Amino acid sequence: MTKAPVSSQSVSKRKYFGTDGIRGRVGVAPINAEFILKLGWAVGKVLARQGCGKVLIGKDTRISGYMFEAVLEAGLSAAGVDIHLLGPMPTPAIAYLTRTLRAQAGIVISASHNPYYDNGIKFFSAQGSKLPDELEIEIEKQLEQPMTTVDSAELGKAIRVVDAPGRYIEFCKSTILSDITLNGLKIVVDCANGASYHVAPNVFRELGADVIEFGVEPNGLNINLNCGATHPEVLRQHVLEEQADLGIALDGDGDRVIMVDHQGNILDGDELLYIIAKHRQEVGTLDGGIIGTVMSNLGLEQALRQLDIDFARVPVGDRYVISELFKRKWCLGGEPSGHIICLGANTTGDGIVAALQVLSAMQHRQQPLADLRIGIHKYPQVLVNVKVADNSDLSHKTRIQDALQYAENELGDQGRVLLRRSGTEQLVRVMVEGKDATRVSQLANQLADVVKAELAG
Secondary structure (H helix, E strand, O other): OOOOOOOOOOHOOOOEOOOEEEEOOOOOOOOOOHHHHHHHHHHHHHOOOOOOOOOEEEEEOOOHHOOOOOOHHHHHOOOOOEEEEEEEOOOOHHHHHHHHOOOOOOEEOOOOOOOOEEEEEEEEEEEOOOOOOHHHHHEEEEOOOOOOOOHHHHHOOOOOOOOOHHHHHHHHOOOOOOOOOOOOOOEEOOOOOOOOOOOOHHHHHHHHOEEEEEEEOOOOOOOOOOOOOHHHHHHHHHHHHHHHEEEEEEEEOOOEOOOOOOEEEEOOOOHHHHHHHHHHHOOOOOOEEEEEEEEOOOOHHHHHHOOOEEEEEEOOOOHHHHHHHHHHOEEEEEEEOOOOEOOOOOOOOOHHHHHHHHHHHHHHHOOHHHHHHOOOOOEEEEEEEOOOOOOOOOOHHHHHHHHHHHHHHHHHHEEEEEEOOOOOEEEEEEEEEOOOHHHHHHHHHHHHHHHHHHOOO
8 A cells, every 4th residue: 555645734725726636627727728837847846856757647538638738748848857648548547657657746637527628637646646735735836936947958858658558458457356357248338538448448358358339439529528427328328229238437537437237227436336345345355444425325334334344434535535545544435426446456546447346246246237236225315516606605604504404404314415515616516315305306406596596696
C-alpha cells in the first residue's frame, strides 16, 4: 500500500482546485489556454523545487484536449521540467504509469463524465495518489507570480510514450489470478467514446471473452454522448439484443464502471461494491471493511452488516474515500456512481479493474451476474440536480433548512435526506431515500423546488 495523501487543508481554502482538480467550461476562465499555460508553468516551478525528474501528461478524447496538452507542455517546459506524453489514456492508467515510470507527477486532461464542452485538469503524485492539499495550495500561490522562462539550455524536453496502452492492458490483466479466464463469456463493452476506447475491449478480449464493443469511435465531440456509464440504459439495450452474458459501461476517462446482467438489470457502484466485498470475504482477501459515501444506498450498508462487514461513510468524492481507506488501512471502497477503489491493485478509481474483480467473483462461483447481486436490497432513492447561481452557505437559508427538516421528520429512521453542493458543477444535489418510492419522489421534488426558488437566481 502506498503512502496516504496528506489532507490537513480543506478544499474550500483553495481558489481553483475542487474535489477533483480544476474543471469547467472550455473557454471560460479558468479553463482556457492562457490559464492552463500558466498552470503548467506553476506546477513545473513547484515540482522543480522538489528536484523534479519528469511529468506525465495524458488526456481523454474531447477535442479541447489537443489545445490543453500543448499549452501544459509549453508551461512545464518553460519551468524546466521534462514531459512524457501518453496521449488518450484512462485516468487510472495515468496513475499507474506515474508510479511505474517513476515520474514526479501525472497530469490528466479530462472532465470525466461531463460533456465534450467541459474539460479539466487533475493531478497525481509520484505515488499515483491525489496531490496533497498543501501542494495544491503551493501551486495556487505560484500562479500569483509573474511567469518566467528558464534559460534555453534548461528548457524541458518532451517525448511520446508509444507503448502506454500495452503497458496498462497488461497491468489490468495482472490484477486477477492468472488461472482466471473469461472463456465462454459474451460481454458488451461500452467505452463512452472516451479514453478507454483502445484499451478496455482488448483487456477483456485477451482474457478470452467474446467482446462486442461500442462507444469506440471518438471524434472529439461525442464523449459520454448517449453512451457510457452515465447512460447505462443504452448498454442494457445492447446486452438484451445481443443476448450477452453481461455488459460493462465505462465513463469518458475510465474511472467509473456500471454493469448490466443478462436479464437487463443495471448494477450501480453500490451493487458492484457489494459483490466484490462478498467475494473477497469468501476467499479471505477482504482486509478490513468498506468505505462508502453519504450517497451510498442504505441497502448497501444493511447488506454488508448482514455479512458482518464494517461500513463507514465519507463526503462525496473519491479523494475522501481513498483518504479514509488509508486512514483505516482498509482496501476497498467506492461510490454509487461507479467509482470503485481497490487499493491492492491501483491507487485511484479504476473502471476496468473493478469490472475484472466482479468477473472474478462470477468465475469463482460459476454464477451469472444476476445471481451475485442477490443479497442487497436497495432503498428507492431519488436524486435531483438543481442548477444554482447563489453560492451562499445552504445552512444559512431558513426556508431550505425548514424544508430539509420537514423531509427528515417525514422519513424518520426509515430513510435519509442529503443536500449538498456539487464539487465539480454549479449544482445543488438533493437526495432523498426511503422505503416508499412515491413518498421519496414527492419529498425530493418538494425540497428541490425550495432550493431552486432560493438559489436559482
